[in-house]
Amino acid sequence: MKKNEPVRQIKTKKGSLSREEQQKQLEFQKEAVVHLNSLYNYALHMTMNPDDAEDLVQETYLKAYRFFNSFERGTNCKAWLFKILKNNYINRFRKNSREPGKVDYDLIKDFYHSIKDTRSDTTEAESDYFHSLLHEEVYQALHSLPEEFREVIQLCDIEGFTYEEIANMVESPIGTVRSRLYRGRKLLRVQLESYAKKYGFNTNADQ
Amino acid sequence: MLINKINTYNFFNMNCKKARVLMSAAVDSELNLKEEQDFLAHLSECKECHEEFREAKKTKMIIKERIVQFKAPQSLVNSNMQLTSIPATEHEDTLLFE
Numbered sequence A: 001m002k003k004n005e006p007v008r009q010i011k012t013k014k015g016s017l018s019r020e021e022q023q024k025q026l027e028f029q030k031e032a033v034v035h036l037n038s039l040y041n042y043a044l045h046m047t048m049n050p051d052d053a054e055d056l057v058q059e060t061y062l063k064a065y066r067f068f069n070s071f072e073r074g075t076n077c078k079a080w081l082f083k084i085l086k087n088n089y090i091n092r093f094r095k096n097s098r099e100p101g102k103v104d105y106d107l108i109k110d111f112y113h114s115i116k117d118t119r120s121d122t123t124e125a126e127s128d129y130f131h132s133l134l135h136e137e138v139y140q141a142l143h144s145l146p147e148e149f150r151e152v153i154q155l156c157d158i159e160g161f162t163y164e165e166i167a168n169m170v171e172s173p174i175g176t177v178r179s180r181l182y183r184g185r186k187l188l189r190v191q192l193e194s195y196a197k198k199y200g201f202n203t204n205a206d207q
Numbered sequence B: 001m002l003i004n005k006i007n008t009y010n011f012f013n014m015n016c017k018k019a020r021v022l023m024s025a026a027v028d029s030e031l032n033l034k035e036e037q038d039f040l041a042h043l044s045e046c047k048e049c050h051e052e053f054r055e056a057k058k059t060k061m062i063i064k065e066r067i068v069q070f071k072a073p074q075s076l077v078n079s080n081m082q083l084t085s086i087p088a089t090e091h092e093d094t095l096l097f098e
Helices: A019-031 A033-047 A050-066 A077-092 A105-117 A125-143 A147-158 A163-170 A174-191 A193-198 B002-007 B014-027 B033-045 B047-066 B074-081 B088-097
Strands: none
Touching: A019 A033, A033 A050, A033 A077, A033 A147, A033 B074, A050 A077, A050 B074, A077 A163, A125 A147, A125 A174, A125 A193, A125 B047, A147 A163, A147 A174, A147 B047, A163 A174, A174 A193, A174 B014, A174 B047, A193 B047, B014 B033, B014 B047, B033 B047
């Protein structure tokens, strides 16, 4: 990158941004805002409420933007954002959260259908509807797990983080992450047994 | 059930115990080379662990493929595209100062 431009090029009136700020915005969009869907989904899983999820994500991005200079370039920005999101969640929501370990299937069901119905993206509505009915069971199975197991499974299987990144997020050693994943999957397997049979995951196709 | 059956093998086979410690990391390709070699060697001679490994991979696959990912509301996307750290007035002051 050439450095032949002054940092603040724009002589502005109210509302315009400095060159520096524009660059920061651009970089932030490229590095951070691209993970918005992932963050939103994770927030949904934690809060089980679209409004709370939205607030949580919004708060996370505001904080991330404010401290964007402290983000270590070249490291995983998504992991950084997830960590902020999790801290926000703990500070804000956990105090009033449901009893740990108690699973309210009606709540999950209501949540699942309300979020499905209010989705703005309707282009694939029909197949999505089928999709949703088919997968509600998986959603419930995941939410039947104790939080410490559900958390690592989501971070690993859905979000694709490495063990090192997960260990950092949940503030536990990698060995703990390993064993939580092992035990969590074992519990899930029991929950998903009939689902797997019903939808053909019980074939011998070894992957 | 398979899981219960497997647990009964625990007491006489240390290798199975070790394999279970490595199981999730094997599913997620997080083993180092040596661990992977040991793990695979064990699987080749232990039907139970081999089966458990397959089941664990299957469980991962179901979660990965079947948990629906929702799209974030457009309003949320919009409000995060143009965040600014300097309020307009403060910014003007800075420029004046230059």
